[in-house]
Amino acid sequence: MGIVLSSSWLLRYIRHKMQKMLVLTLILLAVSGVYSDTHSLRYYYTGVSAPGQGIPDFSIVGYLDDQHVELYSSDTGRTGPVASWMQGKESAEHWERESRIDRENEAVFKRELLLWNKRFNNTGGPHFVQVMTSCELRDDGSTGGYEEFRYDGEKFMDLDVESGSFMPIMNEAQIIAQRWNRPDARMGEKYKVYLENKCIDLLKRFLEHGREVLEMRVRPQVKVSGQEKGDAMMLHCQVYGFHPRPVDVKWMIGNDEVHSYETTRVLPNPDGTYQIRVSAEVTPKDGDRYSCYVDHSSLEKPLDVKWEPAQNSLLTVLTSAGVAILVLAGAGFMIYKKNKRRYTAASASDVSSDSNTSVTA
Secondary structure: OHHHHHHHHHHHHHHHHHHHHHHHHHHHHHHHOOOOOOEEEEEEEEEEOOOEOOEOOEEEEEEEOOEEEEEEEOOOOEEEEOOHHHOOOOOHHHHHHHHHHHHHHHHHHHHHHHHHHHHOOOOOOOOEEEEEEEEEEOOOOOEEEEEEEEEOOEEEEEEEOOOOEEEEOOHHHHHHHHHHHOOOOOHHHHHHHHHHOHHHHHHHHHHHHHHHHHOOOEOOEEEEEEEEEOOEEEEEEEEEEEEOOOOEEEEEEOOEEOOOEEEOOOEEOOOOOEEEEEEEEEOOOOOOOEEEEEEOOOOOOOEEEEEOHHHOOHHHHHHHHHHHHHHHHHHHHHHHHHHHHHHHHHHHHHHHHHHHHHHHO
């Protein structure tokens, strides 16, 4: 029972670490920039030593900018397109060739994972390794590449693309880097060639397939609001309906940035656009002017949406309520006066009628 509980706990730990890696992935996807047409193709290789509960032994996920374009899983042993605009754009021979290469990558990954577990002194329980490879095509035509390795979510080695050699970050990675950098291995040089050639070729091809989607520009909508929180005020800036994904949102006080704030991740909408909310806790003083700054590639110039305290404060609510009470009181008084006049007139009419009847009799 203890072993089962331990394994379950470790699987939850792996899920937690992989969620943290997902956050990192989303951040990296946003690095393509708000101000340029730089594009990137990223692959995330993930191997798990003791899979379970829906986690495959090995998987490869490919992203073109923020679009999920490609997937390989050890559950199927096949590589295929994911984005709808990728369907039918590459030949069956291409996907068969990629499937064969990725099955070879899976076999290598499993061998390496056993060695890395020993190197990190973790021979029992589930552990995972993730490798991220990335190439980018900048708006000036230049290219770049990047590769890093993580063990249980912690970065332990990366590739110096310039020299084509691996650089250890943790002590446990020293021997791994030496083994891969040996003259008879030259693994770093092989990865360098891949990043500078095949990766860029795929990036350019995939860009042509998805150019209409990737280059779509939709302006963001912005809504600001304030919520009282004790003596402070929580300001919210909701930015939604924008495309592409990279966006810069922050609260400003005058010309200075408000540094203490909370932000959600950029989340997808069902229509393919995105949304994000940025909040800041502030203590407004007389003369303070707060605004939400939004920059996005669809905008000719950044937006500066002001928050008006007079429209959000409790004083305004009380004032509005007071005005409403006065209006209602005034209306009530007018109705009372009108009814009183009617009552007086009706009473006078009744007296006159009685008098006439009496005289006639």
